[in-house]
Amino acid sequence: MEHRAALDAYGWADLGPVLGAEERAGLIGLWDEAARFRSHVVMRRHGFGEGEYKYFADPLPGPVARLREQLYPGLAAVANGWAAALGEERRFPESHEEFRETCRAAGQTRPTPLLLRYGEGDYNCLHQDVYGAVSFPLQVVVLLNDPAEFEGGELVFTEQRPRMQSRAEVVSLKPGHAVAFAVNERPRAGARGVYRVRQRHGVSRLRAGRRWTLGVIFHDAP
Numbered sequence: 001m002e003h004r005a006a007l008d009a010y011g012w013a014d015l016g017p018v019l020g021a022e023e024r025a026g027l028i029g030l031w032d033e034a035a036r037f038r039s040h041v042v043m044r045r046h047g048f049g050e051g052e053y054k055y056f057a058d059p060l061p062g063p064v065a066r067l068r069e070q071l072y073p074g075l076a077a078v079a080n081g082w083a084a085a086l087g088e089e090r091r092f093p094e095s096h097e098e099f100r101e102t103c104r105a106a107g108q109t110r111p112t113p114l115l116l117r118y119g120e121g122d123y124n125c126l127h128q129d130v131y132g133a134v135s136f137p138l139q140v141v142v143l144l145n146d147p148a149e150f151e152g153g154e155l156v157f158t159e160q161r162p163r164m165q166s167r168a169e170v171v172s173l174k175p176g177h178a179v180a181f182a183v184n185e186r187p188r189a190g191a192r193g194v195y196r197v198r199q200r201h202g203v204s205r206l207r208a209g210r211r212w213t214l215g216v217i218f219h220d221a222p
Contacts, residue, residue, distance in 0.1 A: 051122035150209030
């Protein structure tokens with residue numbers, strides 16, 4: 001996978017454009033269709049930040065299901081490389097449907113792709129999207145609207161390194177581009193070999209406008 005070097009070095013990589021303008025507008029337009037979602041979360045109520053998001057219900061919208069299926073195999077190759085580097089025995093299957101079978105066997109049957117809406121003053125606290133015993137070590141976010149429609153709202157990553165202070169990365173998203181990043185832990189090459197780092201992600205405060213994103217998480221929830 002051509003983006004492997006960036007994922008290894010920084011914990012994230014821009015995979016390029018994956019959704020056109022019509023598809024992005026169509027996903028935003030689903031926000032008020034309650035039947036398309038299984039859950040609505042207002043972040044303030046849970047101490048997650050400010051803003052809202054909704055988890056899609058099955059069957060997923062066509063573009064979302066397609067992204068899960070198409071992006072998974074390349075990311076699974078990265079995930080298996082990371083597992084080997086960390087000395088882990090687990091390996092991920094080649095297709096996303098096979099991986100969903102693993103989730104179902106563990107009692108994780110609820111889809112996790114989500115639509116996120118931020119307005120002025122909203123933000124998302126640093127966190128990790130791990131929902132059950134089975135998780136996939138990478139996930140994807142796609143900006144759905146034009147960056148000219150808002151200020152702030154950058155994607156923020158922090159990398160917690162053993163016996164060292166945390167390192168931060170700030171990423172401005174491009175409309176329709178998929179940015180892949182580590183969900184929790186990943187290997188990092190050091191002077192004395194490979195070591196394990198923990199990564200979290202969040203969204204900086206939106207200073208003006210409205211920001212829409214699609215989150216594509218590959219493991220399902222209990």
